[in-house]
Amino acid sequence: MKVESVKVKRPISAEERERRTKMEDELKDARTWFDYLVPRQLRRVYFAAGAVSCTVASVIALTKLLQNPALQVEDGGQYNLAINLVGLILFAGAYTWEGAQAEKRVERRRTIREAQIRLGDREVYVNKEGEKMSRLKPVDDNWILRRLDRWGNKDKLPMIGPKKGAILQGLVVQRAPQTIVEVGAFLGYSAIRMGQVLPPGGRIISYESDFKWLIAAKRFVWQAKMADKIDVRWGRAQEGIPQLKTGSLFSKPIDGIDFLFLDAKPSEYLDYLLAAEPLLNPGAVIVADNAGIFSKSLTEYLNYVRGSGRYKSEIIESTLEYRDDVQDGLEVSTYKGTDLS
Ligand SMILES: C[S@@+](CC[C@H](N)C(=O)[O-])C[C@H]1O[C@@H](n2cnc3c(N)ncnc32)[C@H](O)[C@@H]1O
Structure with missing residues (x-):
């Protein structure tokens, strides 16, 4: 040692x-x-x-x-x-x-x-x-991720996990987004992972519909010392995202979304995307988790991103969180913008 x-x-x-x-x-x-x-x-x-x-x-x-x-x-x-x-x-x-x-x-x-x-x-x-x-050691982002990974491994929790988490981080580094919107915070694991590689001045708005997970995510984000860049909000994302354009009493309007991470109910992925589409900046990257394991529930979504002509889309294959024996993947789609020429 x-x-x-x-x-x-x-x-x-x-x-x-x-x-x-x-x-x-x-x-x-x-x-x-x-x-x-x-x-x-x-x-x-x-x-x-x-x-x-x-x-x-x-x-x-x-x-x-x-x-x-x-x-x-x-x-x-x-x-x-x-x-x-x-x-x-x-x-x-x-x-x-x-x-x-x-x-x-x-x-x-x-x-x-x-x-x-x-x-x-x-x-x-x-x-x-x-x-x-x-x-x-002082509690920081890595400390929290280690702890969440331990729980994830033990109880097979539905967090993105280290393997797909590293892919997600690579995509954030590539796109260098100023505004990330996440659908499904759970314990804040994926938000913290993205927060680790967020460019200076960038921020993450993460939606969580379940109040108990909202509180837990806020706690871990705070312990990871990322509360200044990760804003975990309570509510259904498909209802909250359209309001980002105008802002509210408590939040300023956003300029647009550069990176969208979908990780909530697979049957609702298309709803989340359609709610966010008017706010997507050209070149925005949309990452949909569980595109391998839930490909059936995601048929509508996958048909849309692969067939609408608005996106350049492909799957990055990986394995399910905390399971090396189950195939899964992230559907990564790049928004071409409204000028589709
Ligand atoms: C798979 S977990 C998210 C895991 C997280 N992204 C991670 O990797 O650490 C899905 C979460 O989405 C939340 N959720 C489900 N429907 C939602 C909705 N319509 N809007 C926001 N959150 C939702 C659930 O309560 C759950 O906590």
């Missing part, structure tokens, strides 16, 4: 403290109110003290019993011994159990740290004292 040497600032700033608090969520212990009220260290001190006092009391009771068995038994001295022995067993048991729990917790945190290092979310460094340490 590559070990980086970096300067460690001490004490850590309030900003850094806040950042760590936010990011250490995976390392946080599941604590109950009891843990907050009586922390484990305090419990261990209490159990240790209890065990020691029961030991001392047992020794005293036993000594007395040996010295004067008959009198002691009459006085109930044997109960005194028994109670202290039981107390000793309970306190010692609780002390040992708490110790085992503490070790388990340390082990769990170590496992999580190692996983974070392996996944690239945590970096290893050597501090001023020469000790090998690790810390979470």
Whole structure:
């Protein structure tokens, strides 16, 4: 493993403290109110003290019993011994159990740290004292994409994924658009990918019809530090896009669309395109996801972009997100403009 040497600032700033608090969520212990009220260290001190006092009391009771068995038994001295022995067993048991729990917790945190290092979310460094340490990397676009890819892989989420995402990024680089409109934000994954290669001054308007995904996308876009260039809007794209021309109380009108990414309901792709067509700038690139796997539902759309004469269109073949064994593709169409000569 590559070990980086970096300067460690001490004490850590309030900003850094806040950042760590936010990011250490995976390392946080599941604590109950009891843990907050009586922390484990305090419990261990209490159990240790209890065990020691029961030991001392047992020794005293036993000594007395040996010295004067008959009198002691009459006085109930044997109960005194028994109670202290039981107390000793309970306190010692609780002390040992708490110790085992503490070790388990340390082990769990170590496992999580190692996983974070392996996944690239945590970096290893050597501090001023020469000790090998690790810390979470700052949350940025790549951090968010790594996390979303992990979820995507695990739960086969319908995000464009790294393979088609790289193709999409290549197309954005080629066209260098100032205005991108996306239909279907979901968690903001594809918007963040496009945002990574957006030329300076460019912006992305991404539509999401489901409120819960809108909130999630806004969160990830904000965490990826792209809120200034990615505007996730709530609503059905076919209704929102025509309003882009005139703007609204909250948004300025746009000059035109240079890049349109369609990734919502395949049966509605043609509706999205027809809603956007009056705003398309000549040379605008339209990318339709899942043109391979959903080619049947996309028949109308594909017939339109391939046969209307308004577009130069072809499919770029790839595989379905997070599945190397299922063929898929992106239909890439270039708008020729209204002058069709
Ligand atoms: C396949 S996901 C989008 C994935 C995203 N583009 C990515 O790659 O990360 C499709 C999303 O489109 C949204 N959606 C469906 N119909 C829509 C519409 N008419 N307008 C806007 N969003 C829509 C769904 O709620 C869903 O979150």
